[in-house]
Amino acid sequence: MISLLCITIISLTMAGSGYCQMATPSSPKLVKTELGGNVTLPCKLESEDSFFFGSLKVTWTKVAEDESQNEDVLVSIGLHKRTYGNFENRAFLVNLEGGDTSLVLTEVSMEDMGRYRCEVIDGMEDIIQDVILEVENGLTEGVVFPYSPHRGRYNLNFDDAVQTCASQDAVIASFDQLLEAWKDGLDWCNAGWLSDGTVQYPITKPRQPCGGANSNPGIRKYGSKNKQTSRFDVFCYASKLKGHFYWLVQPDRLSYDEAVQACRDDNAEIAKVGHIYAAWKLEAYDRCDAGWLADGSVRYPISRPRKNCSPTEAAVRFVAFPDKKVKSYGVYCFKADQ
Structure with missing residues (x-):
């Protein structure tokens, strides 16, 4: 010493x-x-x-x-x-x-x-x-969420993963943040990058496709991978919102471009994935309407499980990355604090 x-x-x-x-x-x-x-x-x-x-x-x-x-x-x-x-x-x-x-x-x-x-x-x-x-414990002020881009799962190298989280108003999650999220019930079978360059995923309900039905609950570890050539999903961490997340009431369903403009007309921006997870987890935001988000995905947040709206669990439900020209959805907006 x-x-x-x-x-x-x-x-x-x-x-x-x-x-x-x-x-x-x-x-x-x-x-x-x-x-x-x-x-x-x-x-x-x-x-x-x-x-x-x-x-x-x-x-x-x-x-x-x-x-x-x-x-x-x-x-x-x-x-x-x-x-x-x-x-x-x-x-x-x-x-x-x-x-x-x-x-x-x-x-x-x-x-x-x-x-x-x-x-x-x-x-x-x-x-x-x-x-x-x-x-x-930062999880009292934030939420961990898994993310894969519109082109499908396992398409991000490490640098892509860092940038992807940043584009959703989040940062790439640390192992400790993922561990605390797992303790809080996060269960996800797709492996994702963490901030230390390792690839891991949290399992609370062991099953055959996710390490085996007879395995123990825990964090499954792929270990360190080549940051440039290896491709996985990513776990992001979104902090407490500094602004207002909301469903924009509109008389008609919108295309993606119309959704972006509608939020702008309301002096806001179209919400990002980090916004919807933070509102759902930290503010118990609940709405059974599928809406456009900035990445082109359609999702909706359910904090009170019920029939036809995530009946078995509280979750941010993912619908799809639909054709941006379809007029089948509403929009979630975010207005930052001034």
Whole structure:
């Protein structure tokens, strides 16, 4: 385990004598973040002029109750940096050359919660800063949903998957978000990309086409795949709406182009798939009318199962990607907060 070294300074006025100066941890700072997001843990030298960049040593450690079990996160010595264990490729320093040794963690999980220690040695100003990280379950403010494009299932490489979620006012979901959605009852037999580059799918009701009827419920894992050549669906994560999702009352059924224009005429936009899932899951939106959405699909949200309207489960029901010229559907609109 790597710890801060004791600095011995030889006094110029008292030749041959010396003393050892050890920095002590300052009062811990509290940082809160949501599950699956990115977070910055603050740690910065007081003066940018007090250090020589090539000699700077920075150590970030996750502190355990028994400090003999501390976990190394990141060590940086001059131009050389190394991350460890579960933090590999997820931990970065903000601006080392500018004296900002704050730690950025990406794709935060519940396991990341805890106390972190920043130790900095530059030969003149040595500091120890503790930061306590609290992680809040982002699913209280969002919803995970599976998505495949109009051209059919298993047509997205990883980059396509990221962009597809963004186009639906969502982000690609993390494993922790998918896990929490599975605990909440999400069951989906098509494999989809997650933000860490793995391909997985959640099963609450084991059955033959989905890993076998005698298998246990859980997250089925395909593991890491080639991000450019492998093609799957994607799991997206939509946050709480910052606006109003609604069914636009119209006297006639509309084509897709007419639906887009109708929302514009109402000073709104045609709703996206992320909007309908967020309204359904987080606002209990319920309507048994099939309506156009921005991606050209037709769907409707049911939070109260009943005959002829998703009789067995609450769900966003998918109808089809119909010919955009047909006039068989209404439209769902979204009006953003001003």
